[in-house]
Amino acid sequence: MKVLFASSEVWPLIKTGGLGDVAYSLPHALLEQGIDVRLILPAYRGVLQQLDSFKILGWLSLNLAGKEHSVRILEVKHEKFAMPIWLVDCQQLFDRAGNPYAHEDGYDWPDNAERFSLFSQAVAKLGMDALKLNWKPDVVHSSDWQTGLVSAFLDNEVDRPKRVFTIHNLAYGGYFSHEEYNRLQLPIQWWSAEGVEFYGNFSMLKAGIIYSDVITTVSPSYAKEICTPEFGYGLEGVLSHRAYKLKGILNGIDTDAWNPQTDPLLPYHYSEKRRNPGKQKNKQALLEANGVAATKENLAAPLLGMVSRLVEQKGVDMIIEAIPQLLKSSNANFVFIGKGHPHFEAQLLQLNEQYPERVMVSIDYSEEKAHLLEAGSDMFLMPSRFEPCGLNQLYSLRYGTLPIVHRTGGLADTVVDAQFKKGSKTALIETATGFVFDEPTANELYKTIQRALTLFQQKKLWNQLQRTAMQQDFSWDKSAREYIKLYTPMEKL
Ligand code: ADP
Ligand code: GLC
Numbered sequence: 281m282k283v284l285f286a287s288s289e290v291w292p293l294i295k296t297g298g299l300g301d302v303a304y305s306l307p308h309a310l311l312e313q314g315i316d317v318r319l320i321l322p323a324y325r326g327v328l329q330q331l332d333s334f335k336i337l338g339w340l341s342l343n344l345a346g347k348e349h350s351v352r353i354l355e356v357k358h359e360k361f362a363m364p365i366w367l368v369d370c371q372q373l374f375d376r377a378g379n380p381y382a383h384e385d386g387y388d389w390p391d392n393a394e395r396f397s398l399f400s401q402a403v404a405k406l407g408m409d410a411l412k413l414n415w416k417p418d419v420v421h422s423s424d425w426q427t428g429l430v431s432a433f434l435d436n437e438v439d440r441p442k443r444v445f446t447i448h449n450l451a452y453g454g455y456f457s458h459e460e461y462n463r464l465q466l467p468i469q470w471w472s473a474e475g476v477e478f479y480g481n482f483s484m485l486k487a488g489i490i491y492s493d494v495i496t497t498v499s500p501s502y503a504k505e506i507c508t509p510e511f512g513y514g515l516e517g518v519l520s521h522r523a524y525k526l527k528g529i530l531n532g533i534d535t536d537a538w539n540p541q542t543d544p545l546l547p548y549h550y551s552e553k554r555r556n557p558g559k560q561k562n563k564q565a566l567l568e569a570n571g572v573a574a575t576k577e578n579l580a581a582p583l584l585g586m587v588s589r590l591v592e593q594k595g596v597d598m599i600i601e602a603i604p605q606l607l608k609s610s611n612a613n614f615v616f617i618g619k620g621h622p623h624f625e626a627q628l629l630q631l632n633e634q635y636p637e638r639v640m641v642s643i644d645y646s647e648e649k650a651h652l653l654e655a656g657s658d659m660f661l662m663p664s665r666f667e668p669c670g671l672n673q674l675y676s677l678r679y680g681t682l683p684i685v686h687r688t689g690g691l692a693d694t695v696v697d698a699q700f701k702k703g704s705k706t707a708l709i710e711t712a713t714g715f716v717f718d719e720p721t722a723n724e725l726y727k728t729i730q731r732a733l734t735l736f737q738q739k740k741l742w743n744q745l746q747r748t749a750m751q752q753d754f755s756w757d758k759s760a761r762e763y764i765k766l767y768t769p770m771e772k773l
Pocket of ligand 2 (some may be wrong): 302498
């Protein structure tokens with residue numbers, strides 16, 4: 281079976297969040313199960329700069345905004361990738377500094393609709409083997425709004441591949457104006473309430489929902505949640521009408537890149553059976569990397585970490601609100617690495633200025649720092665208001681860094697709250713791996729952190745939680761098999 285896997289980001293070439301991780305690890309898991317998979321992404325400047333060589337597969341002629349774009353399709357072999365990578369090379373749209381979606385100064389590229397319409401059109405053409413490479417996929421699998429139009433562009437093709445579309449985050453709808461739609465000269469027949477139109481604008485994500493044969497999301501709970509007004513962003517009706525083709529499949533993680541026994545980004549390694557002194561030495565390295573002395577007191581004090589895009593979704597505001605009280609009532613310290621909304625960045629920096637020894641803050645995006653934080657912290661904060669899947673809590677579990685999460689989406693599906701056994705005040709349920717709370721408020725978060733801090737002092741129970749957390753299996757095998765089932769031509773949900 282041949283699968284063309286389209287994504288706007290792929291770790292380690294270019295990544296802004298979990299999509300990049302999944303777009304690397306899922307195709308590799310598929311390959312391991314015998315699927316002939318090709319990855320395709322835009323030829324961003326930052327990606328081309330990392331390559332020594334490429335092969336030109338051919339040129340596609342694409343029509344968009346009344347212009348004819350001659351687009352080069354490149355094939356790359358990269359040591360980190362076990363499959364060929366295809367790049368859609370259109371200098372005018374992708375050869376620029378900054379991240380895939382935004383200028384270095386933080387504003388979205390004004391021509392994003394054009395950039396990702398063109399990319400999607402190229403993917404659809406290659407889905408029909410337009411370059412006559414003798415490689416026509418059975419499935420085109422695309423992800424999120426950036427590739428939502430792939431399925432629409434394939435809609436009129438006879439003998440087209442099966443179209444699978446994964447929603448990693450419904451909060452980003454790929455919304456653009458009607459004027460932009462007209463300027464791009466996108467097909468008039470798509471413009472309806474049953475097509476891409478959404479309250480007078482158009483949504484590329486909606487195109488993916490409407491025109492795909494199968495829709496998936498990245499956890500079973502999120503698949504249910506997005507069919508409700510609370511989480512549906514106005515698309516709950518469209519989605520619940522299509523529940524027959526909607527399925528939640530939990531993300532896996534790359535167990536090679538995120539393995540505390542071998543992680544090349546860690547100064548010290550450790551395993552489930554021998555956690556200390558490795559984990560403790562990483563804690564020391566983490567404190568020192570943040571300019572805080574690794575005194576006996578600091579090493580003994582609980583360290584709560586967070587690695588995150590600093591956006592409303594992640595509930596960072598709840599943490600900011602809870603911290604002053606926690607600093608007063610406990611000896612806990614905090615360490616953050618994140619980038620995002622300037623307001624949250626400023627608030628974290630202010631806490632750091634006020635409490636330099638107790639609230640450590642890096643406004644940064646760094647893989648290396650993220651790995652050290654996962655290994656060196658005792659607990660991981662992830663009070664997201666909503667979370668389609670979440671990868672950081674999975675990395676935390678594997679690193680024995682107990683996650684504190686809001687019961688939502690993939691967090692609810694992957695973390696088991698540290699409840700005591702019925703009738704007992706000393707024995708925890710065997711499956712417990714972290715701390716889960718129901719209402720996304722600073723107060724509930726505060727109470728849950730207090731609960732975690734109390735258990736942190738009970739070393740026997742804490743050890744049980746850490747061991748169970750580290751034993752969890754979030755490798756891709758099972759989920760990749762579920763995707764393969766959906767790829768088969770006649771498979772219905
Ligand atoms: P999301 O995709 O919504 O951001 P996930 O938990 O699925 O959330 O994935 C986030 C990914 O991005 C993880 O691999 C995480 O380590 C990484 N990440 C987020 N912020 C940073 C940062 N500031 N520095 C390094 N990595 C980060
Ligand atoms: C999105 C979601 C996150 C998910 C990731 C990978 O960015 O916010 O929950 O883990 O995609 O699927």
